[in-house]
Amino acid sequence: MNDLLMLIIYCALLGSGVGFLAGLLGIGGGLVIVPILSSILLYLAVLPAEQVVIVAIATSLASILFTSTSSAIAHHKNGNVPWDLAPWVMTGVALGALISGFMASLLPENIVRLVFAVSVTLIAIKMFYSSTKSDSSVERKMPNKGALTFFTTITGGLSAMIGIGGGAVLVPLLTFFSLDMKKAIGCASACGIVIALFGSIGYISSGMSHFSLEDGFAGFVYLPALLGIVCTSWFTAPLGAKATHSLPVPLIKKIFSVLLLVTAISMVVS
Template sequence: MEHFTSLFPFVLGLALTGCVSGFLAGLLGVGGGIVVVPVLYVVLAAFQVDEDLIPFIAVGTSLATIVPTAIQSVRAHHAKGAVDTALLKWWGPWVAVGVMLGVLISAISDGEVLTWVFGVVAAVVAVHMLFTPEGTHLSPALPSKAFQAFLSTVIGTISTLMGIGGGTLTVPILSLCNYPVRRAVGTASVVGLIIAVPGALGFIANGWNEPGLPAFSLGYVNLAGFALIAALSMFFAPLGARTAHAIDPRWLRRLFGIFLAATSLKMLVA
């Protein structure tokens, strides 16, 4: 009983992570990973988890939580015909290569590398959200297949190191190439699944028998965090989405940009 009592605040903190990340994901229209990772940083630090392990646990657990939500999202988008299977036949294998690179890089790096990757990329996306006018295109169409292979590999690598699905990077990149936004979002849901499954398994393997992990951990994936965040985020996401309909979309875009900028600042300065 005493052991359970000591673990209760930690479990409560993980549950709060699911509530907050789910609501913000629904409100801002983004994949939960971009929200889950920074919130987990705070929660894990509050419970005196080894600061060197926090980035790996946050990223690994985030990747695991993406799996059930990505499956749900893929089914919904596929039913509406919003998944570009032809594009995925080319992108999918290269994204998977990127995931393997991300897992390998995380295995030979310290936690500071993951923190800096998240902080820098979050800053870039924040600048894009805050200062790039909607409808901006850098190219009238998708680039050559060779360059698409490079882009999809980079998306897989960076997303794995950040603990996010594919939407945060895939949707803006496709949109800048004059690709339909709804189709970009639907296709990105499959990219997220391609990233999350092998990515989470890779972080489990990387953290196997790692000393000092918090309770309920399987490698760098915290199973309590996975269960609570996945379940509660799916419950609170619709609440955030309903709230979003009462707010001007332009303000949502700015709000997301500000959130990412603040998150990036905390990651890079802390």
């Protein structure tokens, strides 16, 4: 009981920071949740080490369903969700996340860890570089809706595979096609709901043969950790969204890139 209470307290502290970052950057929080929750689960010896990462990823996705909803509502109120693009982007990320979730149990843990670290490191370098360039950079036309859905299917699959809400991959993609940074973050927040929903369905379904509800699991999702994260992240996400509305774009990009690098290193070290 003491260990369970400590787990919930640790996860509540994690959720408070994750919620703010989710609102600020549209990342859903998975980039922070996955390495830190992995460390918490290992420290408290909740389950065997070889199962920690996949449980952390699945639990992260489930928490993002709530955190991204809170964040997206706040971004919508600030006019930062481009609803002309969002349905096509959501369709793509839903397909990718669902496929990735069902494939989860087939992927070796080391491959998942490597994909996570390499992906976010490359994204961080690109984002930091773009934050130092002038606003006079080349304007790129947004692809047609079919191509946009195809690209976002890939980002949705990658996001669900590494347990993130999608912003870490989706925001750089949308800003590459010259969408305003704040609107890209708002769109990513809305799409994080879809990635989390369909990814969680896959992780819950594929994990039913590995864990039982009696032990606190819904498939690969660890429910006590989910409760701890969500009980605070729901309330701090709107604060981050409000900060996005007032902070300059280059500063947001620098924060984004530094966070990605730190979390990539944390995942490799853990």
